[in-house]
Amino acid sequence: MRPVTLFKQPFYLVPKIIVGLTVFALFTGTALAADKTVLRISSPAVKGDWHAEMLYIFKERLEASAPGEFDVQIFLGGTLFKQGAEPTQMRRGNLDMALISMQDIAKRIRPYSIFTSGYLIRNPEHQKAVYYGPIGDEVFSKVSDVMEVEMLSVAYLGTRQLNLRTKRNVSLPADLKGVKLRMPGSKVWQLLGRALGASPTPLAFNEVYLALKTGTIDGQDNPLPTTQKAKFYEVTEQIVLTSHLVDGVFLTMANKTWKQLTQPQQLMIKTAARAAAEFNNQGRIEDEKRLVEFFKSEGLLVTTPDIDAFRKHVQKFYLESGLSKRWPEGMLARINAAAR
Ligand code: KDO
Secondary structure, three states: OOHHHHHHHHHHHHHHHHHHHHHHHHHHHHHHHHHOEEEEEEOOOOOOOHHHHHHHHHHHHHHHHOOOOEEEEEEOOOOOOOOOOHHHHHHOOOOOEEEEOHHHHHHHOHHHHHHHOOOOOOOHHHHHHHHOOHHHHHHHHHHHHHHOEEEEEEEEEEEEEEEEOOOOOOOOHHHHOOOEEEEOOOHHHHHHHHHOOOEEEEOOHHHHHHHHHHOOOOEEEEEHHHHHHOOHHHHOOEEEEEEEEEEEEEEEEEHHHHOOOOHHHHHHHHHHHHHHHHHHHHHHHHHHHHHHHHHHHOOOEEEOOOHHHHHHHHHHHHHHOHHHHHOOOOHHHHHHHOOO
């Protein structure tokens, strides 16, 4: 009787086959992953904020339109690179994509500080008219030449409003005298803080919550959806609806990465980037309509100052600042006249 031997061979073979298949799958899997173009995106945005969520829409759309070609990896909260470092990291070849701002761009291309002025862009539609028209064509090509970054789409970041740690009567810019207002860390941002009448202090976005909580700053400015998603309302008492900057961020790709792609791939990336921005815009605009009620329900005081007085003060401040002397000839009129 040799029944056992009957099963010997299959039992030996099964583990071998499994090991063999696993090794094969691992190798082919690795090969497939290696074939994909990895696109790493960095942003200080917090999870749940619209411009963070739009990155997942970008990933979804791109990976669906080019199955197996791309592996989009998203890093939020400034965990990969800190706020403001993205353009340099893209130029150095350490990062493929980022959301960058005109304030980032104005650090390298000084005349573009014009796009960072308060009370200039009027609303999200005007913003699109500016950047998806002849002005945008000119700006995008200059940014590509100077900063080695391809501008893919513009996303409405929202309209920036003041958010104060303790209640204060704010009707005019003079009422902000001495208020330690956190602004992001670059010269043009600091100028905006001064133009509003406050004492600006630079701080990275991801440190703002703690600074508000501990009282190292008196306030911050951001669009309402960000003030909600970053939970700044938990550590502040008032929102002042100054509406001082219709803000935007640009989804961008390092030229180093861009140039390695085929034309059809570039087209798919632009299409996905535009769709992602549109998703952001719709969500954010809706949120801005409903959030005043939300903040009130959370116990915050929401006030509206004399916006005309703020507008006049801020515009005069920019025109009289040294920055405006470098603005491109005729650009102010072109921006004001931009329409779709
Ligand atoms: C901020 O630091 O206040 C700011 O709103 C500036 C924007 O340009 C952008 O960097 C944004 O932060 C981040 O994406 C976080 O929302």
